[in-house]
Amino acid sequence: MAVILGAIADDFTGATDLCSTWVKAGLRVVQMIGLPATSDLPPDTDAVVVALKSRTIPADEAVSQSLAALEWLQALGVRQVLFKYCSTFDSTPEGNIGPVTDALLDAMGLDFTVVSPAFPANGRTIYKGNLFVGDLPLAESSMKDHPLTPMRDSSLIRLMQAQSRGRAGLVPLQTVRQGADAIRAGFDDLRKQGFRYGVPDAVEDQDMLALGRALDGMALVTGGSAVAMGLPQNLRDSGALGAAARPALPKAVGRAAVLAGSCSAATRGQIAHVAQLWPSYRVDLDHIAAGTDVATEALDWAQAQSGPILIYGSSDPEEVAENQRRYGRMQAGEMMERALAAIACGLVDRGFARLVVAGGETSGAVISALGVDRLAIGPEVSPGVPWCGAKGMGRDLALCLKSGNFGGPDMFPRALEMLDV
Ligand SMILES: Nc1ncnc2c1ncn2[C@@H]1O[C@H](COP(=O)(O)OP(=O)(O)OP(=O)(O)O)[C@@H](O)[C@H]1O
Numbered sequence: 408m409a410v411i412l413g414a415i416a417d418d419f420t421g422a423t424d425l426c427s428t429w430v431k432a433g434l435r436v437v438q439m440i441g442l443p444a445t446s447d448l449p450p451d452t453d454a455v456v457v458a459l460k461s462r463t464i465p466a467d468e469a470v471s472q473s474l475a476a477l478e479w480l481q482a483l484g485v486r487q488v489l490f491k492y493c494s495t496f497d498s499t500p501e502g503n504i505g506p507v508t509d510a511l512l513d514a515m516g517l518d519f520t521v522v523s524p525a526f527p528a529n530g531r532t533i534y535k536g537n538l539f540v541g542d543l544p545l546a547e548s549s550m551k552d553h554p555l556t557p558m559r560d561s562s563l564i565r566l567m568q569a570q571s572r573g574r575a576g577l578v579p580l581q582t583v584r585q586g587a588d589a590i591r592a593g594f595d596d597l598r599k600q601g602f603r604y605g606v607p608d609a610v611e612d613q614d615m616l617a618l619g620r621a622l623d624g625m626a627l628v629t630g631g632s633a634v635a636m637g638l639p640q641n642l643r644d645s646g647a648l649g650a651a652a653r654p655a656l657p658k659a660v661g662r663a664a665v666l667a668g669s670c671s672a673a674t675r676g677q678i679a680h681v682a683q684l685w686p687s688y689r690v691d692l693d694h695i696a697a698g699t700d701v702a703t704e705a706l707d708w709a710q711a712q713s714g715p716i717l718i719y720g721s722s723d724p725e726e727v728a729e730n731q732r733r734y735g736r737m738q739a740g741e742m743m744e745r746a747l748a749a750i751a752c753g754l755v756d757r758g759f760a761r762l763v764v765a766g767g768e769t770s771g772a773v774i775s776a777l778g779v780d781r782l783a784i785g786p787e788v789s790p791g792v793p794w795c796g797a798k799g800m801g802r803d804l805a806l807c808l809k810s811g812n813f814g815g816p817d818m819f820p821r822a823l824e825m826l827d828v
């Protein structure tokens with residue numbers, strides 16, 4: 408069977424989250440890191456996700472990388488393309504969700520697509536076009552303090568219109584609850600009225616599955632990982648998919664570490680939990696800025712410990728804001744990412760082979776530095792967070808790339824228990 412589903416993800420943890428959704432649906436999925444240099448894929452691959460690090464780069468660069476990824480996927484012959492962004496719609500007023508969606512629509516000769524970041528299993532729901540994170544509207548959730556993409560509006564209609572060329576219209580929950588045909592009719596109505604993006608309400612997985620059915624035949628789909636849940640069934644029904652596959656845990660031998668650069672409320676809770684259990688080391692941004700070799704310091708410390716360790720740069724919103732005032736928003740983020748990436752390489756050099764990395768940008772920096780070019784997706788630790796197998800710096804590695812906001816407080820030890828650490 409040929410590769411039938413393709414996706415372009417705007418960050419690395421988001422890509423793994425999507426891969427995990429398709430792996431759970433029995434697909435054989437490969438995650439390519441960055442623009443692929445080769446089309447050499449395992450012969451039974453059903454779906455490929457190209458993981459870009461394009462969420463916070465300038466919009467024109469995000470557009471050109473996404474178009475190159477689209478061309479690569481089209482050359483594989485995929486039937487449907489998903490543009491995967493964050494379930495909390497992480498973006499700035501300039502993009503990059505809007506500009507990339509517009510560019511993909513144009514390149515594919517289309518005039519309409521769906522915009523659906525909903526992810527009910529992780530508490531991201533959409534009602535009357537407003538995105539909620541747990542019980543709070545997006546703009547009142549901890550996402551308002553995100554270091555790179557603070558979200559200060561909850562209306563997906565306004566958010567999308569502010570950064571794109573077209574109008575966004577709602578498919579209300581009453582319509583979604585009537586099932587796939589009604590949703591499709593809702594999209595058709597919007598398109599006829601000149602809307603370019605359809606935003607369907609969704610509060611439960613059942614809504615996402617109905618939406619998935621409605622998206623049968625829509626060549627470009629955009630959203631979070633949950634919008635992808637229902638797509639494999641359409642292809643299975645049409646006979647385009649073989650028997651379901653079962654994911655395997657990665658085999659990697661070596662010490663275990665958690666590296667955290669995410670400053671989300673969830674990650675900070677996970678750090679607080681694990682700091683009681685394991686040796687932990689905090690990377691200080693002021694030391695990095697002062698030119699201290701923090702990587703060597705952290706690695707010397709790591710070698711003196713036994714068992715799993717935690718190394719983190721994450722701070723609370725006040726300290727992040729202070730760091731950004733001092734060094735600039737993007738510069739502060741990049742300094743921390745570079746330090747954590749250098750530490751990751753040093754750890755692998757010293758025999759660490761099982762790494763949990765918290766944060767999408769952080770994961771991007773770490774796996775690029777490790778020279779990983781693809782991930783084999785294994786079983787999930789928690790919704791959207793799978794273990795992955797990879798080759799990095801010539802070694803077999805087990806990597807768990809955790810989206811900032813995902814997972815319960817005990818997610819780090821649970822991840823390692825799955826590998827019997
Ligand atoms: N103490 C700090 N001060 C300022 N910035 C920091 C600090 N610690 C980490 N950062 C930066 O904050 C950013 C966090 O983004 P990252 O994508 O890694 O996490 P996230 O947004 O929570 O995760 P996700 O994208 O998966 O939702 C990174 O650029 C990181 O380097």
Ligand SMILES: O=C(O)[C@@H](O)C(=O)CO
Binds near residue numbers: 492767
């Ligand atoms: O959709 C999500 O929340 C995640 O997959 C993600 O993209 C975090 O960076």
